[in-house]
Structure formats: C-alpha cells, structure tokens
Amino acid sequence: MVGIFSSGCHCQIGFVVKIDFEPLGRRVEVNDSETILDAAQRAGLTVAAICGGRGTCGTCKIRLVSGELTPPTSVETQKLPSSALVSGFRLACQSRPAGDIRVEVPPESLTALQRILVEGIDSKFEFDPSIRFVSLDIEPPDNGDFEADDLRILKALNDLGFSSGITISPPIFPVLSSQLRSLEWKIKLAVTTTEPGSVIACLPVNAHGLGIACDMGSTKLAMYLVDLETGGILARTGRMNPQISYGEDVVNRIAYCNTHQDGRQILQHRLIETLNEMIGDLCGKTGSRPEWIVDCVMVGNTAMHHFFAGFPVRQLGEAPFIPAVSQATYLSAGNLHLNVAPGAEVYLPPNIAGFVGSDHVAMLLAANSWIGEKTIVSMDIGTNTEISLLSGGNMYSCSCASGPAFEGAHIEAGMRAAAGAIERVQIRNSQIIWQTIENTRPVGICGSGILDTVAELKLAGFLDTRGIFVRDHPMSNRLKEKNRMVLIPAESTGIGKDIEITRRDINQIQLAKAAIQAGVKILLKKAGCQPQDIDDFFIAGAFGTYLDVDHSIEIGLLPDIPLERYHQMGNAAGVGACQLLFSKKMRKTAGFIANNSHYVELTIDPDFTGDFLDAMFLHRGY
Amino acid sequence: MVGIFSSGCHCQIGFVVKIDFEPLGRRVEVNDSETILDAAQRAGLTVAAICGGRGTCGTCKIRLVSGELTPPTSVETQKLPSSALVSGFRLACQSRPAGDIRVEVPPESLTALQRILVEGIDSKFEFDPSIRFVSLDIEPPDNGDFEADDLRILKALNDLGFSSGITISPPIFPVLSSQLRSLEWKIKLAVTTTEPGSVIACLPVNAHGLGIACDMGSTKLAMYLVDLETGGILARTGRMNPQISYGEDVVNRIAYCNTHQDGRQILQHRLIETLNEMIGDLCGKTGSRPEWIVDCVMVGNTAMHHFFAGFPVRQLGEAPFIPAVSQATYLSAGNLHLNVAPGAEVYLPPNIAGFVGSDHVAMLLAANSWIGEKTIVSMDIGTNTEISLLSGGNMYSCSCASGPAFEGAHIEAGMRAAAGAIERVQIRNSQIIWQTIENTRPVGICGSGILDTVAELKLAGFLDTRGIFVRDHPMSNRLKEKNRMVLIPAESTGIGKDIEITRRDINQIQLAKAAIQAGVKILLKKAGCQPQDIDDFFIAGAFGTYLDVDHSIEIGLLPDIPLERYHQMGNAAGVGACQLLFSKKMRKTAGFIANNSHYVELTIDPDFTGDFLDAMFLHRGY
Ligand code: FES
Ligand code: FES
Structure with missing residues (x-):
C-alpha cells in the first residue's frame, strides 16, 4: 500500500x-x-x-x-x-x-453482463418496462351511480390521460370485482405500455409490481425476481429441470413425447410445477406475493421453449428440425397455470432455429454482440453448443452437437459441477494437482476438470495428438491398463476407489471440441474471416464461465487468439431475460436479431465432415 | 282470383x-x-x-x-x-x-328481423364479417429450407399482401404443426379482419368457415350455425338452460353462487356442456366439424353473460346491482372449453346495466331501433322486462321486475308454452273458447293464455278493475268459491280435473303488467313524451311474439296506440347475434348503443311507486 x-x-x-x-x-x-x-x-x-x-x-x-x-x-x-x-x-x-x-x-x-466491462451499463439500455403502475382512488358505486366495475376503472384511467382505447384484460375479471371491494377502491393497476394499453392486474397500493425472468436450461432452471417499478433484482433461485426424469437431453424428451400420449402435457406440467415452486421460493425470500408478479420473460433452447408453451415437438425432433414457432410470442400466464397474476403476460423471445433458441438470443442481447462493425463470436457451450458470428454487420448462427461431455456426462468418472467434483487440474513435474468444488475429497470430475486434465496431459506429453496415452513416459506408472490411467488414487478420493480417466473419456472430449471447432470454422468461412479477425469472443453458460480459456486453446476447443479477447459471461441468457423485462426496446431488438440471423445448418455444409475430422486431433488453437 | x-x-x-x-x-x-x-x-x-x-x-x-x-x-x-x-x-x-x-x-x-318490413334487409348492413378465409398452398420445409412453421405461414400471407404485422394466435400452435403436415401444406386459414390481423384457425381447403350465434336466455338457449363465407344460416337448435337446476331465475342462481364454493364454476361448466351438445347437434345436422367454427357471438342478460364468461356475480345480486363487465369482451374459445376451433374468439357484446344485458343490445340492433328521429319503444318481456325508448335521438333503458307470470310460473294452472298449454282464450256470450298448443287436450295455461283470459274476463264484465270476480254475473256459475273459477271443466281437460283461475293468478298478471306499464311511463317521462308519440313499438321474445296485442292493451300491459305500430319480432336477440357474426360494423354499433343508452333505475325514481300502484288496476291502455 x-x-x-x-x-x-x-x-x-x-x-x-x-x-x-x-x-x-x-x-x-x-x-x-x-x-x-x-x-x-x-x-x-x-x-x-x-x-x-x-x-x-x-x-x-x-x-x-x-x-x-x-x-x-x-x-x-x-x-x-x-x-x-x-x-x-x-x-x-x-x-x-x-x-x-x-x-x-x-x-x-x-453471472455477469459482460458489456458492463465494455461500455458501462447505463449506456446499454434505458429502463423502459412493458408494464407501468398507476395508483387510483375510485368513487365506489352507490344508489345513484350504477356504472359497471370495468367502465368505472376505464373512466378513471381516461381522466388520468390514458388512451380512450385502453381495455381491461379478460383474465382479471374473475377476481377484479371482489378485489375492488376488499381494497375499498384504492388500487394500484398494472397497465401495459403498448398503445392503447391494457390493464392486466389490480394490486393493493402498497404492493410492489414484480416480474420474473427465467432461463430454462435443459438441465437447470434459473429464475430472477425483479421489481418492475424500480428496476432492482430482488432475488434469484435455481432448480434442476424436472424433465430430466423423462430424458436427459431434449432429443430424448421429444422421443418421450412422440411415444407417450399426453407426453407433451406431462413435460409441460412438471416444468410449470417446478417453476411455481421457484416462484414460491422467491416470494418467500422477499416477502412478496405471487399475484404481484405481472410480467414474465422465459428464455430457453427451442425445445424447452416448445415444452414450456405446450407447442408440438415432433417436427423438431426429426430432420429438417423445424420449430413450430420462431416468432416472439405472448402467452397468458393464467392459461399456463403459472402462479402469478392471472392477467400477466408471458413473453417468449423469438427462436432462431430448431437448435438455436431464445436463450441464445438473450445471450446476444446481454453481450450486445449482435450489432456493430466488430467481428464477434458468441458461444453457449452445452450438449448443443450455439455459436453466433457477427462480422461486417452480418450475423450467422449455428448449433453443434457437442454432446454432454462438458457437463460431465458420458465420462466414466464424470459428474455435474457439484460439491466434490474436480474442477481444476494441473500437472507439474508429472505430479497431478487438483481442486474440488467446496474443497471436499474428490468424488468425480466435472467438465472444466476433464478439460484441464486433457490439456495438461497433452502439455505433459503423456497424450499424443490422437488422444492415446504415450508409453515410456514418466507418468506411465499411472496406467492401469493400456487405455486407463489413475487420476486420483483411492486413498485420496471420497469414494474409496481410484478416480480414473480412460481413452474413451478423452475421445469424448475430442468429439465435443471437434464439433465446436468445425462450427466456428464454418461460420468464419461463411463470413470470409480468419480466427485472428475475431475482436471479441463471448462464452456463456455454467461450463463456459468456469472453463480455463488457455487450456481450451491448448486442445483446440477455442481459437488461438489473445486471451484478453475472451469474455466469460456466466448466465448471460438469464441476464438477457432480465433486460427483456426492463426494456421494451430490447424486445424489439430480440425480434431484429432472430429475423436477421443467417442460420447455417452444419450437417449439410460440404466442408463440415472434413473440418470435423481434422479437428479431432489434439492440436493447439486453430 | x-x-x-x-x-x-x-x-x-x-x-x-x-x-x-x-x-x-x-x-x-x-x-x-x-x-x-x-x-x-x-x-x-x-x-x-x-x-x-x-x-x-x-x-x-x-x-x-x-x-x-x-x-x-x-x-x-x-x-x-x-x-x-x-x-x-x-x-x-x-x-x-x-x-x-x-x-x-x-x-x-x-324469428324475424323486423326491419326487413320497414326498410328491406339489404340496406340494413353489409356482409362484413370479422373473419376472412385464405387458401394457401405452401412449400414444405426441406433440407435446404429450415424456416419455422409460423414464419412460413406469415411469409406466405405477406406475399399475398397481408400486413407485415400479422400474427398467429398462440392457441392454434399446439395443433398447427401436425395440421400443416397432415393437410400436406394445402390449407385454408381463418384470419381476423381487424388490422394487422391474426390467424386463428387452419382448416382443410374444402371445409366451410363457420360461426355460431347464441342467445342465452335464463330459461332457453337458442343457437344458430352460420356459414361465414357465404352469409347463410345453416341450422338452428334450442335447449333448456341447464342452470335451471340451480335456480329458476338468475337471482336464485346468483344466491347459489354466493353460498356454494365453486358455484360459479359449476354454473359455467353446466352451461358450456350444454352449449357443446348444441354445437354437436348443429354440426351433425349439417355434416360440419366443430373445429371449423372460428367465430362465436354469445348474447344474454347480464347475469347469463357473467355466468358464461366466469365473471363474478355477487355484486350483481345486491343493490346497486353492478355488472363486473359492461364493455364488449373477446374471450378465447379454448379457455372456455367451447368445442370449436381452439383459436376461435368469442365475442360478447356490451351490457347496458345489471339488468339490461347484451341480449337487449342485440334486440335493438335487430330492430334497428337505436338511431333516428322516430320515437321507438323496444321491449323484451320476461321475468325481467327490458325496455328501451328512443326519442329525439336519445336512448333510455330500464328493467322491470315483471316476474315469471307471463312464462306460466306462479300461476296455479300455469305452464310453459308447450304441447297442451292453453295459448288462446275468447269469451263469446259467456262461453269460453280456447285453443291449445298442438291442439291436444288442455293440461295447463301458458302466458299468452292467461293474458287472454284476464282480458276477456274483464271485457265480459266478470272481472272488475281491481281484478275481483263480479257476483251476479252470467258466468258466476263458474265460481267454485269466492276467488276461484273453473276455466275448463275436468271432462274437457287432459288432466282429469278442472283447470281453474284464481284471484291470486289474476293478481300476478296485474303485478306484472303494472311493473311494465310503470317502466314505460317513466321512460316516456324522462324523454318528455306521451304514449301517443310512439311511432313504433317492438316486442321481442317468445311471449312477446305470441301475445295478443289488443288484449295487452285491454289490460293496460301495452299503451293504447294504433295496432299497426306494434311489431312482434320473435327471437330478436338471436337475430341480432347473427348480425354481429356477419358484420363488424354491427359490433361497433353495439358499443355505441351501450355507451349512449341512459340507464334509468326505476326503483329509485320518485314516480315509480305511484305509477306502479296506479297501474295495478285493470284499465284499458295508458
Ligand atoms: S451492482 Fe451492487 S447492488 Fe447492484
Ligand atoms: S329468405 Fe328465403 S332462404 Fe333466406
């Protein structure tokens, strides 16, 4: 100091x-x-x-x-x-x-909004939500004044200067008349800010008008409770996606729907049940009531979007993988049985394609990586990895089937990023140094740990470029058999046996990174760019936030560009969803992004197979 | 000849x-x-x-x-x-x-549209329905064309010149994708004609786009199936209102809702169940399918309107009798579980007041009795009798509690207008001549029969102006006791006993007609008119269509104006509902009528009690 x-x-x-x-x-x-x-x-x-x-x-x-x-x-x-x-x-x-x-x-x-770093948040968007709040103290009816409840409210709003075309949304009528009377005609109305406006909820004057933003991942659900009157985020919560019981990934869940009558309804019901529990949590934490929630933004991959909305998924599960709905959609919260104000609308941003969903659109919003003269890659790594490239003002998007290896699945000792998972690995002088989540004894290895392992084994010279263990290496004593090494011996683990890495595990990582590398390369080719042209590279999602960028370059998952061009964003889709609650302009922008993104179907690109096979080798960068 | x-x-x-x-x-x-x-x-x-x-x-x-x-x-x-x-x-x-x-x-x-007589139907309104139909033959997606189903349809519509703001209504998404594929992308779309337009149904190209219009009376339901492409009425059907089991009139049904949890839901459910049976009937008769029905117009008194829509009725059942909703309302057929196209909208015209509902608005439309320089009375006689007066371009409306006597209830031998009901009565030389519905042996007496009876007994001098049987009259031999006469002796009836008329029965008719007379008089006073100023007097409803106008004048139910000014209209509300299916302009007009009608609450009018007591006497005309 x-x-x-x-x-x-x-x-x-x-x-x-x-x-x-x-x-x-x-x-x-x-x-x-x-x-x-x-x-x-x-x-x-x-x-x-x-x-x-x-x-x-x-x-x-x-x-x-x-x-x-x-x-x-x-x-x-x-x-x-x-x-x-x-x-x-x-x-x-x-x-x-x-x-x-x-x-x-x-x-x-x-869970960052990367653009804070780049431009500062205040220039990013103005606070301009879709709902405004109006407090009214209305004369009650009496024996000389027989006006209906709806007209009484509309006239009070007209007196305040609201458009004469303003309406009351029918879902609130079943509760409105008793609310008016129990609140003694002193109310706070939630009114949509699109002309001519519609009254969607009636709250006590001392209530806060709230919104929820939700990122519906195939595996995890994240939800934010926000104050629509002040723009504050009040609380966050997360849950596992209950649909996992019906299929680990969306492809299996679509198959479930195709083979089970009411499968779609079951998946939708289970999801909404869990979302309602999350709403309960958030309200409990903040002393709020679900019926004060008057606006909802839900983002997710296209399949989750369809599961949530009850849209058909059969055509999404077979080539050419067509979404039923790609445009931005407003649904009624009441119809969905979402436990919020019955007149609340649920905004679903647009999808780009069958495997590039509204969560990716939300990420592009949060990163502000959809417009401008820079060359920007935005990537959300998961079982499907969505990639967008902005270049020369044009936008290209694709999805790669990268598989679940980075989520710890299909890896023998693999596990999700939870307590006891090895998340960091280094090799120094043939010694393996590791760190687990919550510093407990290791019980398995998660995505960032296996990525580190492959990169460090390669750097140590114990893996060749084909992903095969090298004989006669100082570390060879760790080999149990030809294609199986001990990463952590039993005496150090929390499971009473060795934690091992197999050649098959390494191949899984090779397949995953090859798909992603091929995707990036094909987008760059479409735009006529080289990797070195990339000015900014945004990486979102849980794995993307925790991965080691240098290791990722080492194994060829990411291109070999300067480290400072990389930005790890956390739950960018969730941040984008919050922005969509706060700003009507953002909703317009979401429509612009979806309609102006050139979707590139990798599987029919003539270069894809060649690029993919080339990318299987463990070479640094590209 | x-x-x-x-x-x-x-x-x-x-x-x-x-x-x-x-x-x-x-x-x-x-x-x-x-x-x-x-x-x-x-x-x-x-x-x-x-x-x-x-x-x-x-x-x-x-x-x-x-x-x-x-x-x-x-x-x-x-x-x-x-x-x-x-x-x-x-x-x-x-x-x-x-x-x-x-x-x-x-x-x-x-079931006439009275204005046919007055001005001819063609000048009345143009065929300008809320839904248009567009046939499309769309390129299906393939492995070089990954556009989503919704966007594919929207682009095809844009190519045909539809507004770029056109949308697809979310309720059709759950079925749209499979429809497109099973119809091999050759479809007929139902599109709303309000800008920018919304696609609400996808039909086979050979289907007819249909609509239903329904008059929901407290007692009877009448439904019409119409062809929205040609303007033809394809079929009609009627049923008893199943809510009768929960209360004969709407006041009792509101009480049921107030005392039974889920009472509202039960009443709504039973009603919609029956409406769905009626839709099934109509489709069966015409070889149509319910999912071809893409537009619905439902009219009814304010309570029926609320029961149908699931709106609260507690405040409608107690002074000052405030409707929850008076403005025109669009509801989703899918939400209501109405068995029609899931994206169909249900249009509910506005209500004027707690006891002057959208059925009365529809009647005013059908009679075209809401605008112009004439002085016109429009009346729908029932348990509640709605009356409107147009005068000097102003419109006044009220409702009288006329009771169910004209529907045959609260009359000892009373019955609904069904086979065996005495519907016509004449007295010539103290002989009673009668006619029954379907010419069977009499089993009871319906509204028009009891009205005739009272008028003829009075004309014969056997009833005094207070409604008391006169002693020492040639018909006195029919008196069984002081206040009870034999109308038809047992040997002529179909029930093995006398059909009798009591002083209490006559008093019921006096009460009913007094309420109506007082209502008409107070509206005339508001407008500064005399009965003789009335140019046209429209009477709607089942009883109104069959009543004998001259007898009605004789007992003071109707004013003493020339007979040719009276027009008995049949189910005018149903006709108005059909017009609301055929003409968007009519929907605007309905809003105009409701917003420009001065509602007059009779019970708080200082003249009402006096007028009502005066009107109890059996005097000719007023
Ligand atoms: S940035 Fe610190 S509370 Fe919001
Ligand atoms: S008037 Fe005769 S068929 Fe319509």
Whole structure:
C-alpha cells in the first residue's frame, strides 16, 4: 500500500492498493477511492452488476478473505442478511479497499453482463418496462351511480390521460370485482405500455409490481425476481429441470413425447410445477406475493421453449428440425397455470432455429454482440453448443452437437459441477494437482476438470495428438491398463476407489471440441474471416464461465487468439431475460436479431465432415 | 282470383290473388308474380329472411295449407329435406302463388328481423364479417429450407399482401404443426379482419368457415350455425338452460353462487356442456366439424353473460346491482372449453346495466331501433322486462321486475308454452273458447293464455278493475268459491280435473303488467313524451311474439296506440347475434348503443311507486 497522491486543496487524495481476486487469481492495483466493483471491472472480471452499481440489485456480492474494506453502508446492511455480513459478504459496488486486500468472487456473482466491462451499463439500455403502475382512488358505486366495475376503472384511467382505447384484460375479471371491494377502491393497476394499453392486474397500493425472468436450461432452471417499478433484482433461485426424469437431453424428451400420449402435457406440467415452486421460493425470500408478479420473460433452447408453451415437438425432433414457432410470442400466464397474476403476460423471445433458441438470443442481447462493425463470436457451450458470428454487420448462427461431455456426462468418472467434483487440474513435474468444488475429497470430475486434465496431459506429453496415452513416459506408472490411467488414487478420493480417466473419456472430449471447432470454422468461412479477425469472443453458460480459456486453446476447443479477447459471461441468457423485462426496446431488438440471423445448418455444409475430422486431433488453437 | 293486367308487349302480366296467412289470420291481395315473402312483408308479417331473400339462409320456411304454389325451385330442393317438401314446406322467398292460397307460417319462421318490413334487409348492413378465409398452398420445409412453421405461414400471407404485422394466435400452435403436415401444406386459414390481423384457425381447403350465434336466455338457449363465407344460416337448435337446476331465475342462481364454493364454476361448466351438445347437434345436422367454427357471438342478460364468461356475480345480486363487465369482451374459445376451433374468439357484446344485458343490445340492433328521429319503444318481456325508448335521438333503458307470470310460473294452472298449454282464450256470450298448443287436450295455461283470459274476463264484465270476480254475473256459475273459477271443466281437460283461475293468478298478471306499464311511463317521462308519440313499438321474445296485442292493451300491459305500430319480432336477440357474426360494423354499433343508452333505475325514481300502484288496476291502455 503506497501513497501516490499528495494531499491538498482541489487535489484527489488516494492511495494505490492491491486487490487479489479469488478464486480467479487476478491482481489489480487501484486507487483506494474506487469501489471493489470498479476494481473488478478494471481487472477484466465479469462481476454481475445488473443495476449498474446503484446498490439496488444485490448481484455484486463478494467476500472479504483478508485485509480491510470501508465499513458497510446502509445499503449493504439493508440488502445483505446480517449473517452474510458477519461471514464477510459485501456488495462490490458499495465497498472500497482500506488497504491491500484479498476478496473472493462467489460463482453466483459471476453471472455477469459482460458489456458492463465494455461500455458501462447505463449506456446499454434505458429502463423502459412493458408494464407501468398507476395508483387510483375510485368513487365506489352507490344508489345513484350504477356504472359497471370495468367502465368505472376505464373512466378513471381516461381522466388520468390514458388512451380512450385502453381495455381491461379478460383474465382479471374473475377476481377484479371482489378485489375492488376488499381494497375499498384504492388500487394500484398494472397497465401495459403498448398503445392503447391494457390493464392486466389490480394490486393493493402498497404492493410492489414484480416480474420474473427465467432461463430454462435443459438441465437447470434459473429464475430472477425483479421489481418492475424500480428496476432492482430482488432475488434469484435455481432448480434442476424436472424433465430430466423423462430424458436427459431434449432429443430424448421429444422421443418421450412422440411415444407417450399426453407426453407433451406431462413435460409441460412438471416444468410449470417446478417453476411455481421457484416462484414460491422467491416470494418467500422477499416477502412478496405471487399475484404481484405481472410480467414474465422465459428464455430457453427451442425445445424447452416448445415444452414450456405446450407447442408440438415432433417436427423438431426429426430432420429438417423445424420449430413450430420462431416468432416472439405472448402467452397468458393464467392459461399456463403459472402462479402469478392471472392477467400477466408471458413473453417468449423469438427462436432462431430448431437448435438455436431464445436463450441464445438473450445471450446476444446481454453481450450486445449482435450489432456493430466488430467481428464477434458468441458461444453457449452445452450438449448443443450455439455459436453466433457477427462480422461486417452480418450475423450467422449455428448449433453443434457437442454432446454432454462438458457437463460431465458420458465420462466414466464424470459428474455435474457439484460439491466434490474436480474442477481444476494441473500437472507439474508429472505430479497431478487438483481442486474440488467446496474443497471436499474428490468424488468425480466435472467438465472444466476433464478439460484441464486433457490439456495438461497433452502439455505433459503423456497424450499424443490422437488422444492415446504415450508409453515410456514418466507418468506411465499411472496406467492401469493400456487405455486407463489413475487420476486420483483411492486413498485420496471420497469414494474409496481410484478416480480414473480412460481413452474413451478423452475421445469424448475430442468429439465435443471437434464439433465446436468445425462450427466456428464454418461460420468464419461463411463470413470470409480468419480466427485472428475475431475482436471479441463471448462464452456463456455454467461450463463456459468456469472453463480455463488457455487450456481450451491448448486442445483446440477455442481459437488461438489473445486471451484478453475472451469474455466469460456466466448466465448471460438469464441476464438477457432480465433486460427483456426492463426494456421494451430490447424486445424489439430480440425480434431484429432472430429475423436477421443467417442460420447455417452444419450437417449439410460440404466442408463440415472434413473440418470435423481434422479437428479431432489434439492440436493447439486453430 | 281475378286478372287485372291485360296481356301485351312491355306490359306486366299478372293476376291478383288472395293469400291467407295462418295462424295469424292475415289476408293480403297480391300480384301473383310476387313471392310469398314479398306478400308476407306486404301483410306486415315478421317472417324471418336473414339472407334478404337470396335463398341462402333457409329461415323463411312456410307451409302450404291449401291452394297451389309455383313448383319448388332448385334452391328449395337443395335447402329443404325432401320429407319437408312432401309435407308442404317451402321457402317463402322462392315460391309464388299459383292462385288463391292459404299458408301457415311456423313459429320458427317468425324469428324475424323486423326491419326487413320497414326498410328491406339489404340496406340494413353489409356482409362484413370479422373473419376472412385464405387458401394457401405452401412449400414444405426441406433440407435446404429450415424456416419455422409460423414464419412460413406469415411469409406466405405477406406475399399475398397481408400486413407485415400479422400474427398467429398462440392457441392454434399446439395443433398447427401436425395440421400443416397432415393437410400436406394445402390449407385454408381463418384470419381476423381487424388490422394487422391474426390467424386463428387452419382448416382443410374444402371445409366451410363457420360461426355460431347464441342467445342465452335464463330459461332457453337458442343457437344458430352460420356459414361465414357465404352469409347463410345453416341450422338452428334450442335447449333448456341447464342452470335451471340451480335456480329458476338468475337471482336464485346468483344466491347459489354466493353460498356454494365453486358455484360459479359449476354454473359455467353446466352451461358450456350444454352449449357443446348444441354445437354437436348443429354440426351433425349439417355434416360440419366443430373445429371449423372460428367465430362465436354469445348474447344474454347480464347475469347469463357473467355466468358464461366466469365473471363474478355477487355484486350483481345486491343493490346497486353492478355488472363486473359492461364493455364488449373477446374471450378465447379454448379457455372456455367451447368445442370449436381452439383459436376461435368469442365475442360478447356490451351490457347496458345489471339488468339490461347484451341480449337487449342485440334486440335493438335487430330492430334497428337505436338511431333516428322516430320515437321507438323496444321491449323484451320476461321475468325481467327490458325496455328501451328512443326519442329525439336519445336512448333510455330500464328493467322491470315483471316476474315469471307471463312464462306460466306462479300461476296455479300455469305452464310453459308447450304441447297442451292453453295459448288462446275468447269469451263469446259467456262461453269460453280456447285453443291449445298442438291442439291436444288442455293440461295447463301458458302466458299468452292467461293474458287472454284476464282480458276477456274483464271485457265480459266478470272481472272488475281491481281484478275481483263480479257476483251476479252470467258466468258466476263458474265460481267454485269466492276467488276461484273453473276455466275448463275436468271432462274437457287432459288432466282429469278442472283447470281453474284464481284471484291470486289474476293478481300476478296485474303485478306484472303494472311493473311494465310503470317502466314505460317513466321512460316516456324522462324523454318528455306521451304514449301517443310512439311511432313504433317492438316486442321481442317468445311471449312477446305470441301475445295478443289488443288484449295487452285491454289490460293496460301495452299503451293504447294504433295496432299497426306494434311489431312482434320473435327471437330478436338471436337475430341480432347473427348480425354481429356477419358484420363488424354491427359490433361497433353495439358499443355505441351501450355507451349512449341512459340507464334509468326505476326503483329509485320518485314516480315509480305511484305509477306502479296506479297501474295495478285493470284499465284499458295508458
Ligand atoms: S451492482 Fe451492487 S447492488 Fe447492484
Ligand atoms: S329468405 Fe328465403 S332462404 Fe333466406
């Protein structure tokens, strides 16, 4: 900690301090008048800060590991439970270093909006939600005034200057008349902001108008509760997708629907049941009521979109894999039995193609990677990896069948990223160093761990470019048989036996990365670009956020461009979904993206097979 | 039959013939080149002719009793089953007299659009339905064309010149993709005609686009199936309202809802179940399929409107009797579980007040009695009698609690208008002459019969103005006790005992007619008119169509104005509902009527009690 500014009138007083960000291991020197959020951004870290640092969203949580911060502000004592404060949790936008410090960025705070780093959030979009709120104190009917309930409300709105074409949405009528009377005609109405407007909910005047944004992954569901009146994110929650019992991936779930009568209804019902539990959680956490939720944005891959909406999936499961619905769609929450205000609308952004869904559109929104003169790749790695390339103002999208290896599936010792999963692997002098999630004894290996393993084994020279273990190598003593090595011996694991890596596991990673490499190459060819032309490379999703970029380049998963061009974004689809709640303009943009994206079907591209086979080898970069 | 025109070049050849219309007993002399429909209109008869005499609707059925008509045209052999032709049924618009004839106008053909008589149907409204139909032959997707199903349809419509803002209604997505494939992409789309338009159904190209119009009375349901492409009425059907089991009138049904959890849902469910049976009937009769029905218009009193839509009724059942919804409303047929195309919309015209519903609005439309400089009364007599007065361009409406006496209820020997009901009564020289429905032995007396009875007893001097039987009258031998007379002795009835009329029965009629008279008088006072100013007096509904106008004047139910100013209209609400299917402009007009009608609450009018008590006496006219 070194003072660099002299004290004096009109001069800024400050010290340069060092901040170490864990577990990412980045160090940055900053002026101590800057917030930790500023410092993190300067360090290129994708810390979430949905509200732009105004202290309203609570997404920028960090934890002090050593050193001192300025004392908690009143905003922090309000936003954070005292138990969290005691454990060292703080809001990055509210706290400043009081000396050299070490802070930990918890994974949940990495659900970042990358453009914060690039352009600053405030220039990104204005707060312009689809719903506005109007408080009214209406004269009740009496024996000289027989006007109907609906007309009474419409006239009060007309008096306030609302368009004469304004209507009341029929789903609220079954509850409206008793609400008006129990609230004694003092109400807060939720009104759509598209002309001429429609009243979609009647709330008590002291209620907050709320919205939910949800990213429906094939495996995981993430939901955000937001305050539509202030723009704050109030709470987040996550659950496993209950449809997993009907098929691990969407292809199997479509097959289930094709072979079971009411299969679609069952999948939809199970999903919505779980979404309703999540809504219950969020409301419980925040002391809110589900009927105050008046707007919903749901994003997901095209199959999840169809499962949620009850749209047919048969044609989505067989070539040429056609979505029933690609355009943005508004559904009634009441029809879907979503436990929110019965008149709430559910907005589903558009899909680009059968395997490039609205979650990818939301990611492009969050990364702001859909417009401009830069060359930008946006990628969401999963069982299907969606890739978009923006180049020369044109947009190309594709989907690669990368398989579930990066989610830990189809790997003998593979597991999801959960406690006990090996998430980081290094090899130094033939010694294997590893780290598990929550630092427990290892019980398996997750996507980022297996990726690290393959890259480090290759760097150590123990794997050849075909993915075969090399004989007569210092590490050969780890081979149990020709195609099977011990990664962690039984005495160090939490399962009483060795954790092993097989040649088949390595081949799975080769197949996955080859599909992705071929996809990127074909998009680049379509646009007439080289990998080196890529200015920014956004990677979203859980695996994408935790993968080691250099290792990914090492095995040829990612192209060999400077590391600083890579941006790991966290749950970008969820962030995009929140933006779609906050901004009507974003909804227009989503339509623009879907309609202007050139979908490239890899399987019919004449270069695809060749590119794919070439990419199977473990070469650095491309 | 006398020739009046000499034959010769450029001269019209014709004979004057006499036509007797039964059972209304009107005779008219016409030229034999005129159709029976022309003749009926000349006779002032309200024969239905929804299509304006083009031979497409089939509503103008009549039956030849004696004499000869021109031979059946090909239109008639197509429209009428051969069994009907054999029994003498013909279409009035297609047949001409071949000499003096006697024809019978069956009650169902009296569901008339009165304005046909006044102005001719063609000037009334143009055929401008809310739905249009577009046949498309779409390129299916293949391995070089991955466009989603929705976008493929929207682009085909854009190519045909449809607005770029056109959308597809979400309720059809669950079935659309499989329909497209099973119909091999040759489809007929139903598209709303309001800009920018919405696709609401996908039909086979050879299907007919259909609509239903329904009048939901508290007691009876009437439904019409219409061809939305040609404007023809294909079939009609009627059922009892199944809600009767939960309360004979709407007041009792509202009480049921207030005291039973899910009462509203039960009433709605039972109603829609029956409506679906009626749809099944209509489709069976015409070889149509329910999913070809893409537009629905439902009219009813305000309570039936609310029961159908699932709107709350508690506040409708207690003073000040406020409707939850008065404005025109579009609901989704799918949400209502109505067995029609899932994307079909259900249009509910506006209500005027808690006891003046959309059925009354439909009646005003059918009678065209809502605009102009004439002074017009429109009345629908039932348990509640709705009355509108148009005067000086202003419209006033009210509802009178006239009770169910005119429907045969609360009358000791009363019954609905069904086989065996005494429907006509005359007294000549103290002898009682009567006629029953279907000419069977009498089993009871219906509304028009009890009205005739009271009027004739009064004319015969056997009732005084207070409604008390007069002693020492030639008919006194019919008195069984002071306040009870034998109308038909047991030996002539079909029930093995006397059919009797009591003073209580007569009092019920006095109460009912007093309420109606007071209502008419108060509306006239509001408008500053006298009864003699009334130019036209429309009476709708089953009882209104069959009542004897002169008898009604005799007891003071109707004002004493010339008989030719009265027009008995049949199911005017049903006719209005059909017009709302055929004409978008009519829907606008319905909104205009509801918003410009001054509702008059009789019970708080200072004159009401006085007028009502005065009107209790049995005086001729007012
Ligand atoms: S950025 Fe810190 S609370 Fe929102
Ligand atoms: S008027 Fe005769 S068929 Fe329509």
